[in-house]
Amino acid sequence: MVDLCPRHSATPLTLTETNRVRRVDRTWTFGVALLGALILAQTANAVVYTYESTTTGAIPNVGSDGACLTGGLVRTFSVPESFTVATIALGINLSHNERGDVRAVLVAPNGTSNAVFLTQSGDTDNNYDVLISTNSDPTPPPVDDNSTDPTGEPYYARLVNFGGANFYAGNASGTWTLHVCDRDANATSGTFNRAKLVLNDASAAPQICASTVTYEWGDNGNNNAFSSIAVDDVTLTLATLRDLTGDGSNAGGRTNFTTRTGVFGAEAGYYLMQFDGDDVGDTETVLLESTWTFDPPVRYETWRHLDIDNGNWEDYVRVTAFNAGGQRVPYQIVPGTAHQQAGDMLESDVGNIVDTDPAGNAAYIFLEPVATLVVEYMMGNDFTNPAQQRIGIGNPTFCAYDYGDAPTSYGSALSDGPRHTLGNRLLYLGANPPDGEADGQPSAAASFDDINTVGGVDDEDGVASFPACSGGSYTVPVNATNNSGADGFLVGYMDWNRDGDFLDAGERSTTVTVATGTSGVNQNVTWAAVPSNCGGTSTTYARFRFTTSQTRAESPIDGATLRAPDGEVEDYEIPSGTLPVTISHVASSIGRGELEVRWTTATESANAGFRVWGVTGAGGYRLLGRVPSKRPDGFLPQRYGLSSPATDLAAIAIEDVSLFGESRLHGPFTLGREIGSEPEVEWIDWSRIRNEAGLAPAAARVPGGAATIARRPGPAPAPPPTGGDGRTADVARLRVYDQGVQRVTFEALAAAGIDLSGILPEHLAIANGRVGVPRYVEAPGGIFGPGGFIEFYARPQTTLASPYDVFVLSLDSRKVVPAPTLAVLGGPPDETEQIDEHHDDLAYSPSSPTGDPWYDAGLLAWGGAASITRSFDLPGLSTGIVDLSIDLW
Known part of the structure; x- marks a missing residue:
């Protein structure tokens, strides 16, 4: 046989990591760009924690401001979370005929830092229902608004500015204490109803979803009521709706509490909450409320509100979420560019924002599982006669x-x-x-x-x-x-x-x-x-x-x-290639002051070698030595041994170490005992199997009588014989490994003992099986001889068992398919490239890092450098200077 390689081919150098538990990176991208853009555009992010006290009590009268801390009504807020406080807000709801008599002092967990949120004043109006914070409203709302506060829902609906609200910037964890007292003994009395502590942390909600599910409100249709929907095995349900004062409005062609398909807040599709406050007597009593549930509770719930703005109105929005146990869930609030934040309330002091502008949009991202979520939509207390107003709930996203x-x-x-x-x-x-x-x-x-x-x-x-x-x-x-x-x-x-x-x-x-x-x-x-x-x-x-x-x-x-x-x-x-190292026999003995350990493997796969450990009576391990593998990949028994002066041991253990860094410990094995048995090898009669199964090598597909072109010189053959039908017999078998243009020279044929001198080019044929393939013949002087060559394009059919295909050179003119120029075969006549591949399939490895288990030779470096040398005869296609590149794999 002559081994032919393609004249035009390319073999990329591939670096592969195999037999590891961790895998190669890939990329998967999810569509969360809208939310991401919203978050990145804002800097005033805050995680909101809320704590509420709802135990009522009489407000005692005390004789001095100092006595308020010792004799006033005490209510506490227990904060289990640990974070640095960024801002503080306090909601207070109390009943009193002259609220200016009331003093309220909040004390931080350190027991010393405090601030007076309500102080004695000349305010003779009744009751407080306020949320006090450092509000960034351009016109800071005062504590005295010259009107009575309602004490029913919605709670803490009037915003009050207090410049000293953020009096503490330490760790939030611990007990916060609220002291409430009456400073004026004027025969008036009051009752504490409830209070809320709102703490903001300047951090962000941790992302825990690699991808999220989104529900599109528009899928429910336009002006349609919503009840429940299953979204990727999460059931989103509208549990309850409330219109506290009956001011929900079906105006402008829109129906309150319905899904919409139009654009609002620059987004398509939303859930509408809308009221008309033209005839409202007290804006602080108006409330639209929707309660939503998730089954099962969801993570990284991102709830969005659209178009929180003002004009002849002012939108106030509060969101409260609870886990399955009824505890409040903290959340990161991401306000829009038009918003101010007061504790857990969002408002806007920017005028009417057009529907195509996202400036009034805000996001709420929850830190823990959300089972229930409550949206409160209120009228701002700055306006006495607001007009029609509305907000939208954007498409919710979550993972579960x-x-x-x-x-x-x-x-x-x-x-x-x-x-x-x-x-x-x-x-x-x-x-x-x-x-x-x-x-x-x-x-x-x-x-x-x-x-x-x-x-x-x-x-x-x-x-x-x-x-x-x-x-x-x-x-x-x-x-x-x-x-x-x-x-x-x-x-x-x-x-x-x-x-x-x-x-x-x-x-x-x-x-x-x-x-x-x-x-x-x-x-x-x-x-x-x-x-x-x-x-x-x-x-x-x-x-x-x-x-x-x-x-x-x-x-x-x-x-x-x-x-x-x-x-x-x-x-x-x-991955494939994880056949074990199977140890079938282990024996150990002590004699003449030395420990002798012997073991036999039945199979080895990707095995670099062994570490032998001594095990003491106390269970400790001591390394006795290292032994390289005799055959890293093999199915025949291999025998190993190690001698050590250590005689103070109770047992030994043998650790096999793979070529990929993995290891496995066998044992421990008690000293002096023989474990297992030597494997018996049953030889396979392959010739008998071939005969019974009718198997034959690839070359057997070629008609008999053809000479074999080898890499060694041979005797000069007799003139090619002629068959009885007058057809000239096949003269050579050409072994082809790789796809591309192949070349066989007159000199290579002659060196193999095949003399075709004097043959006319039109008689030289190349065939694959019995089918002729196009070939080009270079014949100086019109006669095939020295300096001549035959080139043809081959696409060999190979397998791992037979990595080459056989083409036949014959003098059968009926199989000649001429190719008049080299260009027909893929290259101009003035340019030649030769790739000469040497891949002797001398060994087989089931742990090969490529798809081909055959290889030339194994090289194992164990305790020192190792090397291997190969010499190759490269084809001479040019008499001048050539470029040489070498790929090793």
Whole structure:
């Protein structure tokens, strides 16, 4: 045979990392640009925390200001969160016939810092229902507005400016104390009804959604009432509506409390809240309220209000959210450019904003799971006769679940995969709690959940590595944290038979119970009985589920109405080439003051070598030595030994180390005992198998009688024989490895013992099987001879078992397909490029980092440098200077 390589080809240099648990990055982008633009455009962000005291009490009369701190009514606010206070607001609702008699002092958690929010004055009006803050209103609203405050809902609806409200900038955590007293013994008395403490932190809500779900109000139609909708297995419900004073307005062709499809706040589609206050006697009593629920509770809920502005009116908006336990949920408020913030209230002092301008839009981003959300829409207290006014609720976005990312057949999407409610993320795998997704993210490498991160943090980190598997039982260490207050259940799934699911017998592990209070502890997830070929030679996948629901943990997928109440699911690709190092025999003995250790491997795959450890009676490990692998990839037994002067040991252990840095410890094995047995090799009679199966090498497809062109000289052949039909026989077989233009020279043929001198070019044919292929013949003087060559374009059909194809050179003029110029074959006659590939397939590796398991030679550096040398005869296509480049792979 002559090995031919293409004249025009290119082989890219590829760097590949293989056999790792973590995967190569990819990119997945989600459409959240509108919200992102809104957030980035603002600088006055604040996280809002609210605390309320609703225990009523009589306001005592005291004789001095100082006595208010010792003899006044005391109400406290307990703040469990730890953050630095940025701003402070205090809402107070009390009944009093001469409210100017009342003094209210707020004391910070340090017990010394305080501020007087209400002081004795000559205000003889009745009652207070105010929200006191450092308000940035161009005309700061005073505490005395010359009118009686209502004490019913909506609470704290009158805004009051107090320049000293932000009196404390320390840590918020602790007990805040409110002292309320009556400073004037004038036979009037009062009652404390309720108070609210609003603290703002200058930080931002942490992002926990890698992607979000959005509900479009416009999908409900125009001027239509809304009741409930399921959005990717989250049910959004309008629970209640309230119009406190009956001022809800169906004006301007718009119906209050309906969805709209038009543009408002520069956005298409919204939910409308609208009233007409022309006949309102007291604007502080007007309230439109909508209450919304989410089942299950959602994370990173982003609630948006559109067109909060003023004109002959003033929009006041407050949002309050609660978790499933009824506790308030803090949120980051992102005001529009037209807004002022007073505690937890947003207002606008900018005039009427046109519907196509987003300046009146604001976003509320919640830090914890939201089960219920209440919107209060009020009339500003600056106006006595407001006109028609309205706001919109923008399209809400959120995430609710953690999904899998194994390939589609395993069930990873919303429609057929596992889903874990995010909740408070107190139960999770690895160091990082799960981020949320809009849907499952199936991918061939089970990596989309890993690489679509929040803040660059990979939440798929429960498994550090997968040990090699040699049959019997199999255990994977999985890191878990459980602070949920209940036991968690951890279950693993492994596709042992690689059929694309986790549903077969033996593919589910035993259930591991993880007690509450566990933090970052490895749990051994074990499959009691696995196939003997569990290591496999092709890619497979694993899944781990961790939740307080044992039923959901013990199922690899969830049905249409099922979901885990908490926890996390993690999927992993286990790449091909992870066949184990199988140690079949271990023996050790002590004699003449030395420890002798011997062991035999039955198979090795990607094995660099071994570390041998001595185990003391106390259980400590001491390295005795390192032994390189004799055959990193092999299916024949290999025998190893190590001598050590250490004789004070109770046992030994053997650790195999892979070429990719992974390792597995075998043992410990008690000294003086022989474990296992030497493997018996059964030889395979390949010739018998070929004969029985009818297998033949690729060259057998060529008609018999053709000479073989080799890389060594041979005897000069006799003139080519002629068949009985007058057809000249085939004269040479040409072995082709790579696609491209091939060249065979007169000299190469002659060196192989094939003399075609004096043959006319029109008799030289190239065929693949029995089909002729176009060829170009260079024949100096019109006769094939020295300096002549034949070129043809080949597209070889190869396999991993037969990496070349065979073409036939013959003198059969009926198979001649002429190509008159080199240009027909892909290149101009004055330019020639030759790629000469040398890939002797001398060894086979199931752990090859490429798709081709065949290679020339192995090179193992163990404790020092290693090298290999190869010499190649390059083809001489030019007598002048040539450019040479070398690719090594």
